[in-house]
Amino acid sequence: MGKKNSKLVRENKSLTSKKWVAASLAGVLWIMPVIGNTGPSLFSVSSASVAQAATASFSVTKLSEEVITSGAMMMKYKFTTVRSGKSVTGLADVVRVDLNNPYVSVDVMTGKGGNLTTRQSTGGMAAETGAVAAVNGDYFNTGGEGAPIGGQVSGGVVVSTPSQLDGMYAFAVTKDRKPVIDEYTFEGMLTAEDGSQFPLSGINKGAYNPEGGSSTYSHANAAYIYTDAWTALERPKNSSTTPTEVLVENDVITQISPDAALPITVPDGAYILRTHGLAAQFVKAHLVVGQKLSSVYTLRSKTTQQELDPSTLQMMIGGHTILVNNGKAATFSRSTTSIGGYRARTALGYSEDGRYVYVIAAEKNSNSAGLSLTELQSFMTNIGVWKGINLDGGGSTTMVDRPLAETSTTLTFNTEYGTEQRSIVNGLGVYTSAPQGEVKGIKISGSSVLLIGQKATYSLKGYDTYYNPIDVAAANPAWSSSGGSVTVNAGEATAVKAGTVNLKATSGSASAETKVTVLGGDDLTSLTSSTTTAPLIAGASVSVPVNAVSKSGATIAVPAASLKWEFIGFKGNVGDGKITVQSVDPGVTTGYAIARYDGFSTAVVFSAAASTAWEDFENVTYPFAFTTNAAGVTGTAAVVPGSAERAGSKVLSLSYDMTACTGKMYAYAQFNGTTGKSIPATATSMSVDVMGDMSLNWLRAEVTDASGATAYIDLAKVIDWNGWKNLNIDLSGSGIKFPASLKRIYVVNVEEGQDERAKTGTVAVDNISFVMPSLSSEAGLPKGTASMSIGAKSMVVNGTKQAIDVAPIVKDGSTYVPIKYVLDAFGGNAIWDQNTKKIMVLRGSKALDLTVNKKEFLLNGKRQSADVAPLILNGRTLVPLRLVTEQLGLTVKWEQKTKTVTIES
Known part of the structure; x- marks a missing residue:
């Protein structure tokens, strides 16, 4: 019941008390160059990165709070601020953990099975370890094996050592339950049986570019320990160095592999010493199979220079810049350029008295505008954070929590990618060790929103005196519903009509209610x-x-x-x-x-x-070209033979390399020079097969329409898959005027969150088709011209005059006509519902719903607003002419002198 998985606090018997084991963390940072490359670090360094002043217009309102477990509270906040003169709002979620409560704790969750070099979603790690709430954790190299950038300690055991980088802070809780935030270095020493010594550079680290030292490469002339928590065969990959490796079991050297990696993963309970250069010379000169090898190490505060024994820590997780110090916005401790913009954010902090830990996640989704780092500082100081740091944000930001009386965690809010959770290296979990208590309360679990005719099952769930779930299913509760919108029988509810009811369950002397809303039209x-x-x-x-x-x-x-x-x-x-x-x-x-x-x-x-095949790339007769917005972006765009399931066919391949540039970057596959290829008729949807590259970039198409305007079609907001996938895109609300031309398909790497996405990759497209109802559903519609004059009971259709029984009128500056005669002239039909006073107009691919005296209308099932509404005059329904004709694809001209309306198709 929410207890931690013991895998998370593995012991390494080969290390002495002052030892660390393996590592794992979460985020995105830099890509290690191979020898001869000098690619830039994604975490740019700046010794003078200063936080801007806190935004004076920033305000925070608490919306709700709910107990998760004894000692942990979920609190939801709304924030409001001003950007570029406009007010924006957003949401942030905070799990407040009371360190004075003996039953609650925080600890690091790591990959799969508590191992490094594996990745798992925040929700997956929470489920595996029994966390009652969790957020994503440290930054990590997305191109690496899956190890954290910063240090990590769990249960006094070092899982990963801090990297040699400036301004990277960490959050820790001591075993006597005191929170600490500081910047740490690692110090270690290897001692051979002959007494010779060599410095130890770290434990379970991926390759990176150190800062503030003499070496360009982290593993050059260095010695690193890799424990059995490092499950990858490479230790590490892309290190730019050739290793000499030593297997140590029970503190005894059992194998030495000169100038080559051992072809094994680390055995349980053992470790592999990975060396290069001067460190390898130490191995060859002083280590012998059968002899003992010892190691000791510690952490040291960069701010106080005091040593910190990892065995005194309950946990530690690495982060990025410090955000808050002494209850005020702090100077950023390193450059934040690569993690700027308005994004989802994750942060950790604690209160002035050290009692509360604040686990913070700011949302960026359809309901929330995200936060800049400066705004995040304002939010943290507003809710009482005394000292706090930034964790990995953007697309990695994920929070899960266990609602009261539930047995498992759920996603607290939609991520930047919807309900998709990014696989990450580590996270921070909240755990309970409380015993089972007595029943404290019950609640009804089930959907709060139903549709008319829908059936839904509700269950009664309970929680104990420690706010942990307790089984009350055997109580056989009695159910009832207020009002007539919902009927309920033995927990199964049926929505009958629109309205809101209270659904009630009674079990013995306890009862619970929940509000259920049945949505109407x-x-x-x-x-x-x-x-x-x-x-x-x-x-x-x-x-x-x-x-x-x-x-x-x-x-x-x-x-x-x-x-x-x-x-x-x-x-x-x-x-x-x-x-x-x-x-x-x-x-x-x-x-x-x-x-x-x-x-x-x-x-x-x-x-x-229905669907019309548009391009399958089998017999193209026009050229394709690679173009870009930045001179440093390179790539190719060409029709090539397909592979795997596309073997034997041809596809359009777009390869790109953006590593030499920064800022917003594009890689285009251009169709037929600057002309593009024609989409001849009105398209309501588009289908395309896309081979993804898991780059997390944005895939779009560019169209020039009949008016000369440029329109952009989002094919995929995030390329988050490998291999082929069929995409269907709704174009009915795009506003594109057809015929149009598809000019190019392209990959976008936007500036915000660029550290999270790949700068190189290859995507391919095939089998582009459009649904163009106008080719069939509108092909038989009459073409021509019709004119009507205000007050005249006649109209001229293609030169022929005919009588109408109601004349057009002008009311409040708008012209109204009987729709029947417009449809007679240009095709389509209308359905009138006397009871609801609704008119449904059907013409070609358009379905238009209008209601008398209502300015809102429906077009193909989507509610829209107009300036005018249909009306009834002398028993005849008249509709706003311009509104109806334009929605049906007709054009209207007004002649002021003659008060004449001309309609054309």
Whole structure:
């Protein structure tokens, strides 16, 4: 029940009391160059990096707090600040740990199984170790084996030593439960049986560029210990040095490998001494198989010069710059250029009296604007942090916590990549050692939001006097619901109508309530099917999963029971989430399947043709070229033979190298010079196969539309996969005016968070297609011109005058017309619902929902706002002409002198 995995505090019997074991941490830093390369460090150094003054306009409001376990509290905050004259808001989550409480503790979580050179998500490490809350931890080299940059101690055992870098602070808690934040160096010594000695440079370190010393390479002329926590065969990779290695078991040398690595991983309980240069000469001159080798080491504070025995620490985790000191924003201890911008942030700190540890995560997602480091300092001082440091942020920032009465942790908020959690090297976990107590309270667990017709199961869960989960399932609770929006029976609730109810469960003398909201149509901003177009052929069957988005921003899968379907132009049925076309009405080339939910609707357009193949790169007759925005970015763009599952076909390959540049960088694969390739008709969606390179860069397409405007299509906000993957992109709300030209597909490496992404890579694309309903659903629509004059009961269609029974009018500067005559002239039909006073207009690929006296309307299932609303005059419904015609793809011209409206298609 939340106890730590003993793997996390492994003992290394070959080391004496003042010893460290292995390491693992989380983040992103620098790439070690090979000999002959002088590539820049991703952590640039600056001895005069100073924090700006705290933002005077920064304010913090606590939104909520909830106990996680005895001694640990989850607190959510809202922050408000001003950037470039505009007010912005965001959210931050803080786990406050009370070190005066004997049942709660913090410790380091490491990779998989407590090992270095492995990586795992924050949530995965929390689940493995039994943490009740956790955040990501230290920075790490994303191209390395998976070891932390800073030092790491767990249970008094050193897992990784600090790197020789300036201004890198660490957070620690002593075994007498006192928090410490300081900058540390490592000092160690090897002693041979003959008494000869040689300095020990570190334990379980990846290769890096040291700062402030004489060596360019961390492992040159140096000796490092690698324990069994280092599971990788290379110790380390890309070190620019050839090793001499020594296997030590039970303090006795059992193997020596001159000028070559031992071809083994480190055996359990043993360690491998890895040496080079002068250190290797020491090995060859003084170490002998069968003799003993001893080592001692310690930490030393850079600020006080005092030694710190690692065995006195409960834990230590490395970080980056100091942020807060003595309750005020501190001068940054090293350059923060590579970790600037407004990002998700992770930080650690403690209170002035040393009682509370603050585990901090600032959100950057659709609900929160992220923080700069200076703003993070303001946030930390606002909530009571006396001293604090920065941990790895950006895409690595992840927090999980165990809600009250639950048995496992969940994601506290969406990361910069949504619900995806980055695999990292280490994290900080919060643990409980409390015994099981008596039942203190119960709570209802289940969804707080339902849709009409949806069924959901609720359960009763309990927590004890230490706020840890306790089983109350056998109590057989009684359930009830206030109001008529939800019915409930034995914990199964059914949403009946829109509204909010209190769901109540009673078990003996204890009871619990939770609020459940049933969303109605007025609570939604969109209702969309993942399939927007489909073939109009008898027997065709298409999957139509429908999602609703609430006004709060939540996305909800709409259950089949919540939808009512109507078919126009064909007969069909819905079952198992699929629409099957049974027969097509005579003469119909475009049909519609309309899904309705409590007055909110969306449509799937069925037409003679669906997806249109656009480019498969098999027989291209136009050129491709690599271009970039920066002279230092190099690469290639060419059609090449595919490999693996694409063997035997051709693909467009884009390779790039951005290592010589900084700032926002682009690598383009340009189609057909500056002309591009034509997309001939209105496209509602795009499909493309992409071979990803796990670079975490951004993949986009650039289009020039019929008006000459440039539009950008996000193919993937993050390239977070390897191998081939099919991407489907909704273009219905893009605003692109067709016909258009696809000019280029390209990779973007933005400046913010650049230390997290690869600067080299190769992506490939294949099988680009577009769904262009206008090629079929709009092909038969009439073309021409129609004109109407205000107050006249006639209209001229393609030169022929015809009578209309209601004249157009002008009201409050807007022209209103009966929609029937517009559709008669230009195709389409309208459906009128007398009860709801709604008009659904269907034309080509467009489904437009209008409501009398309401300025809001729906276009293809998405709520939008207009300046005017339909109205009823003399029993006839009139619609705003410009709004309707423009949404349906028609153009309108107004002649002021004659008060004449001309519509063209």
